Amino acid sequence: MDLSGGVAESLKNKCILITGSTGFLGKIFVEKILRVQPDVKRIYLVIRAPDSSGAARRFHTEVRDKELFCVLRKIHGKGFEAFMEDKVLAVAGNIMENNLGIKDMNLLDTMVANVNIVVNAAATTNFIERYDVALGTNVLGPKYSMKFAKKCSNLELFMHVSTAYVAGSKEGMLLETKFEMGETLNDGNSNASYLDIDAELNLMKDTMQYLHSNSESKSEIKSMMQSLGMERAKRYGWPNTYVFTKAMGEMVLGDMRGDMPLVIIRPTIITSVYKDPLPGWMEGIRTIDSAIVSYSMGTLECFLVDVDIAMDIIPGDMVSNAMITSIAAHSNNPSQTIYHLSSSVRNPVNYSVLLDSCFRFFNAYPRHTKDGTIIKVKKIYKLDTMAKFRTYMRLKYKIPLEGLGIVNMIFCQFFADKYKELSKKYKYVMQLAELYEPFTFFKGVFDDMNVEKLRLGLNANNNISEAEMLGFDCKHMDWSRYMLDVHIPGLLKYVCKN
Numbered sequence: 001m002d003l004s005g006g007v008a009e010s011l012k013n014k015c016i017l018i019t020g021s022t023g024f025l026g027k028i029f030v031e032k033i034l035r036v037q038p039d040v041k042r043i044y045l046v047i048r049a050p051d052s053s054g055a056a057r058r059f060h061t062e063v064r065d066k067e068l069f070c071v072l073r074k075i076h077g078k079g080f081e082a083f084m085e086d087k088v089l090a091v092a093g094n095i096m097e098n099n100l101g102i103k104d105m106n107l108l109d110t111m112v113a114n115v116n117i118v119v120n121a122a123a124t125t126n127f128i129e130r131y132d133v134a135l136g137t138n139v140l141g142p143k144y145s146m147k148f149a150k151k152c153s154n155l156e157l158f159m160h161v162s163t164a165y166v167a168g169s170k171e172g173m174l175l176e177t178k179f180e181m182g183e184t185l186n187d188g189n190s191n192a193s194y195l196d197i198d199a200e201l202n203l204m205k206d207t208m209q210y211l212h213s214n215s216e217s218k219s220e221i222k223s224m225m226q227s228l229g230m231e232r233a234k235r236y237g238w239p240n241t242y243v244f245t246k247a248m249g250e251m252v253l254g255d256m257r258g259d260m261p262l263v264i265i266r267p268t269i270i271t272s273v274y275k276d277p278l279p280g281w282m283e284g285i286r287t288i289d290s291a292i293v294s295y296s297m298g299t300l301e302c303f304l305v306d307v308d309i310a311m312d313i314i315p316g317d318m319v320s321n322a323m324i325t326s327i328a329a330h331s332n333n334p335s336q337t338i339y340h341l342s343s344s345v346r347n348p349v350n351y352s353v354l355l356d357s358c359f360r361f362f363n364a365y366p367r368h369t370k371d372g373t374i375i376k377v378k379k380i381y382k383l384d385t386m387a388k389f390r391t392y393m394r395l396k397y398k399i400p401l402e403g404l405g406i407v408n409m410i411f412c413q414f415f416a417d418k419y420k421e422l423s424k425k426y427k428y429v430m431q432l433a434e435l436y437e438p439f440t441f442f443k444g445v446f447d448d449m450n451v452e453k454l455r456l457g458l459n460a461n462n463n464i465s466e467a468e469m470l471g472f473d474c475k476h477m478d479w480s481r482y483m484l485d486v487h488i489p490g491l492l493k494y495v496c497k498n
Contacts, residue, residue, distance in 0.1 A: 003328055003457040007470055010328035011037035014156075015114040019095050019145060020121030021045040022062040024283045025161065025270060028320040029121065031068050031277065034087060035075070036324060036469065044111055046093040046100050059090035067494070071277040095122050095141040100148050111152075117327060118149040121161040127240040127435050130222055131229035132204050138245035139197065139252060146256045156331040157261045158253070159323065164266040164312075164340050164446050166247040168238045171443040176338040176450045178264070179247055181255045185237025192235045197248050200232060239438040259334040263326050267319045267341040268446060269439075272490040274315035274482065276469065280490020282316070287439070288354060289491055295358050295377060296367050296492075302381040304389045304433050305440040307352040310344040312446070315482075318472040322451065325458050325470055339454065341472070342446040349479035351440070355380055357483035367498070386437055393433075397426055 011033065020026040033040060045063070049055035064084055076083045091111075094101030102108045122145075124137045142160055149158045167174045168185040182194045207228060211221045229241030238244035250264055272282035285293065288311065294300035319341045330337055343349060362377045369375060383389040401422055408419045451472075459467050492498040 003325070003461040005328075006461060006463055007325050007328040007458065007466055008037045010331065011324070012039045013041045014116045015042045015044065015111075016040065016117045016119065017044040017046065017111065017115045017148075018119045018121060019046045019100075019141065020123060020161070022047060022058060023121060023123070024286075025267075025316055025319060026121045027063055027066060027068055027283070028273065028316045029119070029323060030063065030088070031072060032317070032320050032324060034084075035072055035277070036466075038083070038087075040087060042114065043088045044091050044115065045088060046091050046095060046102070048094055048101075049090075049092040052090070052092050052104070055090040055092040059088070064088075066283075068273075068278055068281050095120075095144055096136045097144060098147065100144060112148075113153060115149075115152045116154055116156045117159070117331070118145060118152070118155065118157075119159045119161075119323070120145040123161065123246065125163075125242055127242045128226050128230060129241050129245075130225035131232065131241060132208055132225055134229055134241045134245040135201060135204050135248075138242070139201070139248045142249040143252050143256065146253055146260075149260065150256075150258075155260070157263065157327055158257065159263045159265065159327065160249070160253055161265045161267070161323075162246050162250055163243060164268045164342055165243045165439070165442075166238075166250060166266065167444055167446075168243065169438050169442070169444075172445070173447050174340075174444045175447045176266075176340050178254050178336055178338055179251045181251045183251065192237075195236050195248070195251075197252065200248070203232075204228070240435060254336060257336065261330050261333050262336040263330050264336070264338050265319070265323055265326070265341060266338060266446075268312040268314055268343070270316050270319055271313045272315060272487045272494075273317045274477070274486060276317050280486045280493065282487075282490050282494055285495060287436075288313070289495070292354075292358055292488060292491060293496065295380060296362050296375070298375045298377060300380065302383055302389070302392060303351075303355065304383050304386070304437065305351045305355075306384045307355065307382055308350055309441060309443065310348040310445065311351045311354060312342050312344040312442070313349065313479075314341050314343055314474060318474060321470040322454065322472040325454055325472070329454060329457060337450060339451050340446040340448045341451065342448055343474045343477075343479075344445040345448055346473070346475045347477055347479070348445070353479050354483065355382070357480055357488065361484055361488045386433070386441075389433055393426070393430065397422075397429075401426060 016033065018026060018030060021030050030043065033043065045059060047055040047058050049058055073080045091102060091107065099108055120142055122137060122141050124134055146158060149155050182196065184193055184195050186193050211224060233239065233241050233244035236244065238247065253262060269287045271286065272280050291300060291303060322339060322341055326339060359377060359379055367375045383392055404419050404422065408414065408416055455473050458470060
């Protein structure tokens, strides 16, 4: 691949449409484009809102005003607001509709005539999302984004952000290869060896219609649609609704693209910004962060994990940098390319590093309760099989809970509220364990030969400052130092607000 013309130069005077800009990765991506190439012509951000003022309001509060834009603010000083106004336009829309739900026909015509690059980063990442919501965002979203892209008369590239875990629970070396339409993760002997996406969409619609016709409550509909999503995912070989629908989204794009240049980005577990522009910056409790926060508060006594397995994390700025570089590498190249943004091959980091880093950090910098009491942490008890976890939970929690149930019956339901509360907590913990088991015991590693070629292309373009600014090589990262000095402090500062 030829990047000799420069990555930043390839974005000059380009119009880029981005979905999912209010998400964690979307913000990092938008900020980096504006900093790498301030002469980008226009960035259109399709944001769900009833009108243009609502979209602008969401852009201001959920994107532009975030700490992440501190470097851009410093660069432009008093001209920051004018710069953002000139370069970025928040567009009211809905990615699950034709024309991305854009109602302003004049604006739509302008976008169709001018957009060069479409980046679909919108997704719902909830493992047990309602099936209708997951299909809408993760399958119909890519479909309607591609339909829009095909209308654009000057389109050079379509990019889609997926997840490496579309691989399901496969083991060994996992290649950067595409899904064929209808492909499943079942073997050929299964009675569910072909995935009919249209049939899945119709099943979802029929189920929703049935539930509404029977006047089910909102909570019942939510529960039943969550269960349907998990049942369909497991039927075809995927562990949860999220990765199942993301795989379907990839299939739809591959089937629709024709000769349109298509890049699919598959990150593993995305973590906080490593270096640029704001080390440690992050939003929301991500996959491993719920465990870190619970441990810091003294509420996580055991961890279901094989500590020798790679946890496969990748900082958000490295993912964004690879996305920008791949735009330069593949624009106007009529092929489909998959990129695994991962660390399990280049520089694997085991879960033992996470647990050790948590113990060291919170021993040195303990958190406090509301009344000021220091929370002392201990080395966590590790359970390396689901069978051990179930035994542990039964002995420590289930048997005492059953005892409380008997006492509650004897005392005429006097402890009913307490019994109900503890039962609910127990079921929730067991559900979480089953959800995360495929990831904490994941035995696959993600081949990144395509990513390596992209790295080599970036480093060979004779622009040292650009290669540094857009670096995405995790090979020489000290993961322990990253956890201790960047990620955990960032989690506490930007998410826990400590």
